[in-house]
Amino acid sequence: MARILIVDDSPSQLMSIRRIVEKLGHDALTAEDGAAGVEAAKREVPDLVLMDVVMPNLNGFQATRSITREPTTRHIPVILVTTKDQDTDRVWGMRQGAKAYITKPFSEAELAAVIAQYVGGSAA
Numbered sequence: 001m002a003r004i005l006i007v008d009d010s011p012s013q014l015m016s017i018r019r020i021v022e023k024l025g026h027d028a029l030t031a032e033d034g035a036a037g038v039e040a041a042k043r044e045v046p047d048l049v050l051m052d053v054v055m056p057n058l059n060g061f062q063a064t065r066s067i068t069r070e071p072t073t074r075h076i077p078v079i080l081v082t083t084k085d086q087d088t089d090r091v092w093g094m095r096q097g098a099k100a101y102i103t104k105p106f107s108e109a110e111l112a113a114v115i116a117q118y119v120g121g122s123a124a
Contacts, residue, residue: 002047002119007063008048008081009055013104017050020108024115034058041073047119048073050111051056053082053093068097075089077118081106096121 008014009032018028020119029044031037034051035058039048049067055062060080067073077099082089083102093101100114 002026005040005046005049007031007032008052020111024112029054034060034063037063041067049076049078050081051078053080053084061093064098079114
């Protein structure tokens with residue numbers, strides 16, 4: 001069982017992703033914006049971060065860059081989960097240190113497969 005941090009400013013998205021993460025048998029931690037996500041990653045040191053991009057205070061690209069460049073959190077894989085579906089967004093996200101990029105809407109199986117790739121376990 002892994003500890004997964006979900007960072008999204010949409011309460012419905014947070015709840016939906018949390019449900020999937022918990023259904024897979026993992027513990028879900030949440031943060032409502034990029035700045036809170038960076039702080040939670042430093043404080044909790046989760047096994048994986050699922051990061052939205054379009055958020056107030058600190059967007060997901062900035063938060064991902066912060067997490068992946070900070071010595072205490074750089075080992076944590078960050079998966080961007082976003083509505084931004086342009087190739088340039090995908091390239092930029094990966095350049096910030098993300099390990100994978102999923103566009104919304106996504107299927108439960110797609111999210112489960114990416115989670116399993118980075119923290120083990122089976123895909124739903």
